[in-house]
Amino acid sequence: MIGDKSNYYKASDDTFLLADCVRNLKGESVLEIAAGPGYVSNILKENFRLVISTDIDYYAIKEGKGKSTLLVCCDSASVITNIMCDLVVINPPYLPSQQIDDVTVDGGKDGIETTLRMLEDAVRLLKTNGVIMFVTSSLANYNGLLLHMRELGFRTNIAGRKKLDFEELFVIEAKR
Template sequence: MKEIKFMGKRIIIFPGVYEPAEDSYLLIDAVMPIASGDVLDLCCGTGIVGLCIANRVKSVTSIDINPIAIKNTCENFKINLVYDKLNAIVGDLFSPLGKVKFDLITMNPPYLWEEEPMDISWTGGKKGREIIDKFIINVGKFLKKEGKALFIQSTINDIEESLNLINKMGLKGKIVMNRKFLFEEIVVIEIAH
């Protein structure tokens, strides 16, 4: 089991769970200044995003389709003494939720292309957009009127397509942060009503 330290937090990484990387840190940078209220952290992995904002918010609901990731998130919240803020659920994006709404929704989805997804922590299906599109189509139903959703996307997944879909869903979308790497640019897209 691997362990890292980030923003004063001790984070353990279970085998089979996405290890926090540049995309995780970029999302945290974008989320920190606006974190408040009730937060939903989708595709939570190790729980690093929710963990970094736990002391600034009322609650963190973390959801991941990978049961090992949910165990990993719970463990990280326990060792960092913020477990009382956490509601961790195994599930596919919004599917375990009823009609609850959130002040802030975050997502760092798997977005690599793969015809046959081999590793759910990395691949987002054909064109890498399956999870992104499902998120955009449904996020408005779970966002409070003044709430915001922030998610990570790479230029390899057609950012313009996401912005157009956000608009088509009657929401407002914009890029609020970006970082360039060798073969791609990673952006944080913000969605609001």
């Protein structure tokens, strides 16, 4: 568990883009990995009976109280073993970095290493006909992410995108 009362990841452009892409999705159960204080989970609560939110930052999870059915402070979804979800949503740290100095934004050397680890949990907890939605950046090796998902038997498409000054954000939808 990590955390700082004032330093967890706040909702930003990537959060709002992801929220727009999942706003109208419906189902029984959804898992949001790296949920932060629960902005997206709060939106998902409208159309899902069970909303599980995970984050490595205790204070972010604490701030998300009331926005999810179940809050779990853990790395990715490592401690969740007994539920399968219709939808898994991930807003991972995705900026390329030689080392992880800031767990809220540093995604590894290619910007995808943390995302790949979170996707392993997502695939493990996804129902057969489930969907994974995740954020990535043009600064990261997002083609490597797409290739990885295809190797796992998923079809991918860009569900949303937003051009910023220094990067373009993408929400990727992955279906089996």
